[in-house]
Amino acid sequence: MSASCEAGLSRRAFLKTTGTLGAALALDREAFGLTPMLDAHSAESSAGREKLVPTFCAMCGPSSGCGILAKVVDGKFVGIESFPECPTNDGVNCAKAHGAPQWVYSPDRLRYPLKRVGAKGEGKFQRITWDEALTIIADKLKEQKAKYGPESLGILSPARRSYSDYLYRFLITHGSPNYGHSGICGAQLTFTFLYTLGAPTSPDYDHADLMVIWGKQPIFSGASKRSVSKLVAARERGCKFVTIKPTLEPDGAVTNALWVPIRPGTDAALALAMLNIIISENLYDAAFVKDWCYGFEQLKDHVQQYTPAWAEQITGVPAVQIRDVARLYANTPRAAIDCGNGLEHSVAANDAIRAIGALMAITGHLDKPGTNVWGGGSAMPQPRGVHLRERYTQEWVDKLVGYEFPAAFQPAMEGTSASYYRIFDSVLTGEKYSIRTIIAPGSQALASTRGTRRIIEALKKLDFFVILDTTRTADMPYADVVVPISTMYEIDHPFETSGNWIMARNKVIEPLGESKSDYEFWLDLGNRMGYGADWWNGDIGKHMDWRMEPLGMTYEELRANYPKGRTYEAAPPSYQKYAAHFSSKSTRLDKGPYLPQGKVTLYSTLFEKAGLTPMPVWRELPEGPTATPALLGKYPLLLSDYHTSRSYNASWLRNVPYLREVEPYPFLHIHPGAAKQRGIADGDWVTVEGPHGSIKVKAMLYPGTRPDVVMLLHGWWQGCTELGMADLPIADGGANTNNMYTTDPEKMFDPVITAMSSQTLVEVRKA
Amino acid sequence: MAKQYGFLIDSERCVDCRACLTACKASHMVELGVSWRHVTSVWKGSYPDVSFTSHSMACNHCEEPACVKVCPVHALTKRSEDGIVVVDHAKCIGCGACGRACPYHAPQYGKDKRMQKCDLCVDRVSAGKKPVCVVTCSAGALAFGTMEELPALAGKKKVARLEGATKPSVFVPVSGA
Numbered sequence: 001m002s003a004s005c006e007a008g009l010s011r012r013a014f015l016k017t018t019g020t021l022g023a024a025l026a027l028d029r030e031a032f033g034l035t036p037m038l039d040a041h042s043a044e045s046s047a048g049r050e051k052l053v054p055t056f057c058a059m060c061g062p063s064s065g066c067g068i069l070a071k072v073v074d075g076k077f078v079g080i081e082s083f084p085e086c087p088t089n090d091g092v093n094c095a096k097a098h099g100a101p102q103w104v105y106s107p108d109r110l111r112y113p114l115k116r117v118g119a120k121g122e123g124k125f126q127r128i129t130w131d132e133a134l135t136i137i138a139d140k141l142k143e144q145k146a147k148y149g150p151e152s153l154g155i156l157s158p159a160r161r162s163y164s165d166y167l168y169r170f171l172i173t174h175g176s177p178n179y180g181h182s183g184i185c186g187a188q189l190t191f192t193f194l195y196t197l198g199a200p201t202s203p204d205y206d207h208a209d210l211m212v213i214w215g216k217q218p219i220f221s222g223a224s225k226r227s228v229s230k231l232v233a234a235r236e237r238g239c240k241f242v243t244i245k246p247t248l249e250p251d252g253a254v255t256n257a258l259w260v261p262i263r264p265g266t267d268a269a270l271a272l273a274m275l276n277i278i279i280s281e282n283l284y285d286a287a288f289v290k291d292w293c294y295g296f297e298q299l300k301d302h303v304q305q306y307t308p309a310w311a312e313q314i315t316g317v318p319a320v321q322i323r324d325v326a327r328l329y330a331n332t333p334r335a336a337i338d339c340g341n342g343l344e345h346s347v348a349a350n351d352a353i354r355a356i357g358a359l360m361a362i363t364g365h366l367d368k369p370g371t372n373v374w375g376g377g378s379a380m381p382q383p384r385g386v387h388l389r390e391r392y393t394q395e396w397v398d399k400l401v402g403y404e405f406p407a408a409f410q411p412a413m414e415g416t417s418a419s420y421y422r423i424f425d426s427v428l429t430g431e432k433y434s435i436r437t438i439i440a441p442g443s444q445a446l447a448s449t450r451g452t453r454r455i456i457e458a459l460k461k462l463d464f465f466v467i468l469d470t471t472r473t474a475d476m477p478y479a480d481v482v483v484p485i486s487t488m489y490e491i492d493h494p495f496e497t498s499g500n501w502i503m504a505r506n507k508v509i510e511p512l513g514e515s516k517s518d519y520e521f522w523l524d525l526g527n528r529m530g531y532g533a534d535w536w537n538g539d540i541g542k543h544m545d546w547r548m549e550p551l552g553m554t555y556e557e558l559r560a561n562y563p564k565g566r567t568y569e570a571a572p573p574s575y576q577k578y579a580a581h582f583s584s585k586s587t588r589l590d591k592g593p594y595l596p597q598g599k600v601t602l603y604s605t606l607f608e609k610a611g612l613t614p615m616p617v618w619r620e621l622p623e624g625p626t627a628t629p630a631l632l633g634k635y636p637l638l639l640s641d642y643h644t645s646r647s648y649n650a651s652w653l654r655n656v657p658y659l660r661e662v663e664p665y666p667f668l669h670i671h672p673g674a675a676k677q678r679g680i681a682d683g684d685w686v687t688v689e690g691p692h693g694s695i696k697v698k699a700m701l702y703p704g705t706r707p708d709v710v711m712l713l714h715g716w717w718q719g720c721t722e723l724g725m726a727d728l729p730i731a732d733g734g735a736n737t738n739n740m741y742t743t744d745p746e747k748m749f750d751p752v753i754t755a756m757s758s759q760t761l762v763e764v765r766k767a
Numbered sequence: 768m769a770k771q772y773g774f775l776i777d778s779e780r781c782v783d784c785r786a787c788l789t790a791c792k793a794s795h796m797v798e799l800g801v802s803w804r805h806v807t808s809v810w811k812g813s814y815p816d817v818s819f820t821s822h823s824m825a826c827n828h829c830e831e832p833a834c835v836k837v838c839p840v841h842a843l844t845k846r847s848e849d850g851i852v853v854v855d856h857a858k859c860i861g862c863g864a865c866g867r868a869c870p871y872h873a874p875q876y877g878k879d880k881r882m883q884k885c886d887l888c889v890d891r892v893s894a895g896k897k898p899v900c901v902v903t904c905s906a907g908a909l910a911f912g913t914m915e916e917l918p919a920l921a922g923k924k925k926v927a928r929l930e931g932a933t934k935p936s937v938f939v940p941v942s943g944a
Contacts, residue, residue, distance in 0.1 A: 079793050082902045092905045095786040098793040219782045228905035232780050236924075250783040253808075253819045254906070261815050646784050657799050658792050662785045671814060703810045703817050723799060 049074050054083055054564055055506040056496050058488030059096035059103065060649050061161050061442060065496050066093060066224050070100075070489060070508040077101050077489055077509045085564045088498040089224040095646055097224070099656040100489065104512070107721045108472040108655045110484035111513025120460050123477040130514050133481050138528040140464050141174065144436045150175030151399050154423040154435045157181045158442035159650065160414070162494055163518040165387045167441060168415045170522050172388040173531040177396050177416035178435065180423040181404045182448060183754045184643070188344040189353055190413055191405055191753055194594045196357030196601050198581040201372035203336035205230035205239075208370040210332040211255075212325075214244045214356065215267055216340020219251050220644040231255065240332075242325055244270070245342060246640065247669055247711055248704030260325060261706045264640030265621045265759040266315040268348035271355030272618060273311030273319075274326040276303045278363060283330035285364030292578050293361055294595070295603025295615070302615045314618065314626050316706060330363045334370025341643045347747070349755035351616035354604075358616070361600040367576050374581055378500035380568035381550040388534070389415055394589060401426045401435060404754045408610040413587055419754040420449050424458040425745075437464040441518060442485070444473040447651035447715050450756055451743035452693075452731050468521060471655065474717045474730050484515035491517040493544050495558060502551070503565030504558045519543075612752050622747040623691060623761045625708065635690055635761035637674065641714040641737040651715030657722040664725070666695075666716040666735035669702035670764065674710075680766055690762040693732050693739035699764070710764060712737065771850035772887055773828055773936030774901075775910035775917045775926060783808055783821035787900035787909060791825065794888070794899040801877045803885040804900060823909060825885035825900070826873035827935030828852050834865035834874060842882070850936060851887045870931060887911075 067086020118124025402422025526535030
């Protein structure tokens, strides 16, 4: 799709007459007006000076796990080759993987530690040494710990990475519970499924006859990690597909799916109406409900109010289609639901996910072939984890500056967690106390959390701000110290695992400049803080060997003896493991089970006790067609944003020219009819204006868009030097969707899991 | 000709991820602003009954390549050993005749105005490897082989040679997209 959409459309007549596939060709170069910067054919013959290093792609950050053979010529990383022995991706790679050398050597790379010398926001820095940087950070943390208490430190979570638990370990050894989680990234799904089904499930693509893709983009999320191959194989096996999302994307197109064009953020209403139909039409699995579900009678009464006609008003999905999909799902014995991040961007996220869990359960679509299943185990001994969750106490939980998950459910899966946004709020308001230092390790708040202008104010007010990253970030002008992190191509640790397979990471090139790995940074800082006993006295080699102990070998033995990884025996698939999963113990301090009745929670006594709604309900969007109809006159379109793309990883990688060429601009998907009404042509720059802000983006006439909805990718700010593309403004006038949504704390969050709403009403006009 | 290499392009599998395109550019260090491979999505129907099919295509290494015929300086050659159409960059005068002649818009022109295009990863395939676009494809939408081998690579799916005056060395599914 991308910008070639119009070219494709305008060639349709031509395609028909010629009848050739070959005519289907878009001249991206002309459409994008790009400036060539690299010399072609500059690679000389290099066979003799070339080596291939088996290792892992790092374009989705550490722990993406896709195997590559990194091609090195004369000490320079120049490209990747297929690594078919890696079971994560079977030798295939996505578009991002091929952009790696440009990312590693980008002009945006951070190579040396920096200290701010100008005013905050000015972006003036002075180069310092690694030792100086670590001394400044350690001194400041010690000073603040003495003065304000250790909880004055907050760390902003990156996406879940193989260094995430090192962040937790540092917080625990320092004494702070304040791990700031983004509130929109996987944890919301996991938490809710744990408290509904006892454990998150996986859709069984290999055996399903019906696959419902709900708020997920399996093509762009881990394309090479078997999600695409499984989807294509299921389609060719005859599996039918339903795709529930505001726009028709490649997953729906390639599977000839029944598209349920839902308004963004309204998934809870749809799921509740599906429960209504399945229960009122007696399409549920009565035996499973009797044996393994708690609270069915309450749910039965509760969902009577959620009729398809009611849901049609909210979701925009015709009642007849809601009925059809509910019946199809309930009546197909081998049916599964593949849930994604789209479900998490709503004030009713927890409700949507609980209702979907209830759908799986009452239809008996749990842990049977072709349904939502729990994976089997592996014979592989697990390497030691670095978390120190055994040290958590009630006092620890009580100290959290603001909760991501309610206090009664802390610590949650990853550990204690504050909401990312609430950490910044505490800087501005002093509630419940002031966070004094924020460390951002691979996270950029200005591009990824709500209320950009408010975050800028918080960053200006903050005492001390440290950025650890491989690449220049949006927040950098406000940093006091910037620590350059080596890309994962420049280090030889840690190992990567995939189910029953483990392999040591190999170094492709030496670290650029004076950069080190995330892992080395935390060992170094922990040691300097005087926490050496918990940090292997800063020795990364000893640390990796300690992690490997359960496998009975050192890290270097893993590397030397299993150069292409070690495979352990996989457990054979087994099904209907209800008794085990429904009694699984929680990560809370009381270690009580997730499901107190040992059954699927249709009615939650735990939530009820915590003052939360015991059953899923519908909560309106901050702004939307049924939430704020009075706004429709001025702002008739519902805006939301995509979480994933084929070329980028959240707010990163816009600086990689080969990837930027694929998706050069912040494209706004708009229905051709809606565009025509406004005199907007494909490729026009348009202003998107709503009650909270405005952005300037490029219109892409996209026929698979709901006519009352516009969507674009989030995370836009970074330019691409090689393509002569400048940074976009981070606040108004740029393309950062965070400017568009409400920051009213009463309206922006899901009350249970602090998921952030990504919906508002807007008008679009030619810029 | 000893043999003719070509592609199987199964657009029924293409997920529009653009990995083929990026792999091609990275492997051949193609200059910015130029792409030897293109992925185009063709929409059909109208909302809400709307869908699209994505087609990934580069040079089709035709049996009777129009580009070779029109090149005034014989910069283009069809290799007798494997049918791959290659361009001699040094000979090319950048007249653009090949680009006008090719029905598939395979010839591309960069900063130096001379023609460049997919060479079917000739160095790789000569060494017994597959082209990078085929190797990287998660969906199995691209396959590589000789004209004799290609139909079998589609498995149970019925495929046919893509029709065209230049006899492109490409197989596509019969059901069409």
